[in-house]
Amino acid sequence: MSGHDHQLHEGDSLKRAARDRLTQQGEQWTGMRAAVFDALAGFDKPASAYDVAEAVSKAEGRRIAANSVYRILDIFVAANLARRVESANAYIANKHPECLHDCIFLICDTCGQTVHVDDDHLSASIRKAAENAGFSAPRPVIEVRGTCGECDAGMK
Amino acid sequence: MSGHDHQLHEGDSLKRAARDRLTQQGEQWTGMRAAVFDALAGFDKPASAYDVAEAVSKAEGRRIAANSVYRILDIFVAANLARRVESANAYIANKHPECLHDCIFLICDTCGQTVHVDDDHLSASIRKAAENAGFSAPRPVIEVRGTCGECDAGMK
DNA sequence: CATGAGCATGATATATTGTAACTTCCCGCC
DNA sequence: GGCGGGAAGTTACAATATATCATGCTCATG
Secondary structure (H helix, E strand, O other), X not given: OOOOOOOOOOHHHHHHHHHHHHHHOOOOOOHHHHHHHHHHHHOOOOEOHHHXXXXXXXXXXXXXXXXXXXXXXXXXXXXXXXXXXXXXXXXXXXXXXOOOOOEEEEEEOOOOOEEEEEOHHHHHXXXXXXXXXXXXXXXXXXXXXXXXXXXXXXXX | OOOOOOOOOOHHXXXXXXXXXXXXXXXXXXXXXXXHHHHHXXXXXXXXXXXXXXXXXXXXXOOOOHHHHHHHHHHHHHOOOEXXXXXXXXXXXXXXXXXXXXXXEEEEOOOOOEEEEEOHHHHHXXXXXXXXXXXXXXXXXXXXXXXXXXXXXXXX
């Protein structure tokens, strides 16, 4: 369908991929960062920084302040280990940190489930539109709010 | 350029168009709503609800609480008089309230200037992608963060 | 070993953005 | 006048995000 065959990691494989990617970027893979990544990857929907902080706190058995989590999430986003979902003020782990995509999120307003679509043709068109308007270094934010099939069916 | 010729209102013309549109939607055009609309339209960049509250307070000579502004902005967004810029947690007046578009915002990370592009072909593709994935009632959020031509030139 | 540079994290405070709950006001209508 | 309903006010609070300074850790150097 999307025309390329990158690997969709999960579990330990994802964790290794994340660590490799982060270190390749010249950043450190510390215990704290591993804990934050685990927590984020453990959510099946976009999680707010505070949600992540709470999850990490529980896992570590001590209070982790939100700002530490913010710092780490910023690094993750910069390194492509995670994505920020702007319309939800939340973050989600990237299942294939090694591939750069302008990705499209479909977010269910009812249940919060978020699916991730890559359509390089579409995003290239958007980049091009931005460049035509004189914008450089464009970073597209493409999200669609709506109702997922499951919730839609349950709405009768 | 964008292929259709709706009117780009400004000043009193825009205000009248907004009032007409809002009343057609079954909502009232009150003094407060006019004041909020004026304030919002007076910004040349996306403004936060608090920015708007401050501007309205100044214009009215009395304190207007942010939550009143939120209520009104929500109505405006629902009626297409204003748009929310998700990636900036901000709002911007819609210059042509009578036309429904999935619009694309280009937001300069340096100066905040935001330009508005309508590309019905592009947004239709995104809607279609969402529908293919089982999403219904999609509301696309298409924004591009980057650097505008002016700031880019000034960056040397 | 002492020192200092550089980075990661902690702690605290505060700023910004967004909602909730309840009250008061105003206006049209009987 | 009294009543009903929507708009706006008031207050409080929740959720999200950043700033600042302190602490600790590692490593290189002398």
